Amino acid sequence: MHKNRVYQVVFLNSLFYFLCAYVLLFLISRISIAVSASAFSIPVRIYYDKIDYLIRSSEWTSDAVTVVFGTGPLLCLILGFVLLAVYIKVSAETGMLRILLIWLVILSIVSFLGEIITGALMNQGFGYVIMYMFIMDTGKLVLTLTGSILLFFSGVILSRALLFTANVYFTDIKGLEKTKFVIYQYIFPYLAGISLLQLIEIPRISWFSTLVRLCGIIFLLPVLSRSFSLQDIYFEEEVPEFSISWKVAGLALAFLLVYRFVFGFGLRIAL
Numbered sequence: 001m002h003k004n005r006v007y008q009v010v011f012l013n014s015l016f017y018f019l020c021a022y023v024l025l026f027l028i029s030r031i032s033i034a035v036s037a038s039a040f041s042i043p044v045r046i047y048y049d050k051i052d053y054l055i056r057s058s059e060w061t062s063d064a065v066t067v068v069f070g071t072g073p074l075l076c077l078i079l080g081f082v083l084l085a086v087y088i089k090v091s092a093e094t095g096m097l098r099i100l101l102i103w104l105v106i107l108s109i110v111s112f113l114g115e116i117i118t119g120a121l122m123n124q125g126f127g128y129v130i131m132y133m134f135i136m137d138t139g140k141l142v143l144t145l146t147g148s149i150l151l152f153f154s155g156v157i158l159s160r161a162l163l164f165t166a167n168v169y170f171t172d173i174k175g176l177e178k179t180k181f182v183i184y185q186y187i188f189p190y191l192a193g194i195s196l197l198q199l200i201e202i203p204r205i206s207w208f209s210t211l212v213r214l215c216g217i218i219f220l221l222p223v224l225s226r227s228f229s230l231q232d233i234y235f236e237e238e239v240p241e242f243s244i245s246w247k248v249a250g251l252a253l254a255f256l257l258v259y260r261f262v263f264g265f266g267l268r269i270a271l
Helices: 003-038 062-090 097-122 126-132 137-168 176-200 207-214 216-227 246-265
Strands: 044-046 051-053 267-269
Touching: 003 044, 003 051, 003 062, 003 097, 003 176, 003 246, 003 267, 062 097, 062 126, 062 137, 097 126, 097 137, 097 207, 097 216, 126 137, 137 176, 137 216, 176 207, 176 216, 176 246, 207 216, 246 267
Parallel strands: none
Antiparallel strands: 044 051, 044 267
16 A cells, blocks of 8 residues: 555544544543532533533532532543553554554543643633632642643653554554654644534534643644654564554544534433
8 A cells, every 4th residue: 555545544543533532531521520410419411512510509519619520630530541551551462442542541631631721721620629729820820830741741751652553554663654653643633633523513612622622732742743763663574454444433423423412402410
């Protein structure tokens, strides 16, 4: 297969897996929030752009705020560590599901640290927890800077690990090919994926969610900048067989339809 054709396949497959990973993480996070809210007898209605908590604002307690608004980010952190351990364990395998796995790891990290960064700036989401902890503007600035630094260095630390998904398509990855692979496997699919999500959310775009997604660029920049200088990687000598995964494309489309229409009308959960 021609090299350019290979990278088209790399891009499309990664985009499909990114979309599946995003909606899966969205479902896990929102359901966990609904469960934590139920512990305080708070029914919720979940939309793709927000969550309506069906109680009066005067009925909120500090414990309820901390648990409900802290559950989603904390679960993402735990999930990210668990899935990273699984990914490291299977990094030498050749299955394409590892692409889904690494996107779940990336999005979990971005979701946790992005919520801290954006929440401290906008006083939404995890920002409510920060407010109830009586952290002043200086503290919020420190949290924003700390979250950004941690997100950047997460990308630095995981740069090499992200290259191992190249064995789905290549027998080795060297020199400029490492940078090109990072661009088509991670940079382009991420930008295309978040752009597509923005489009399907029109007209109810959440700027909080948008900024959290854009935090992913802080993670990916060091991955891109380090890609050329990283050591070349050699895989199996046998040339792998691959193609566009239309089944995953269909699954991504189904997930997007659920995301847009089910959560467009709103899903009420009262446990």
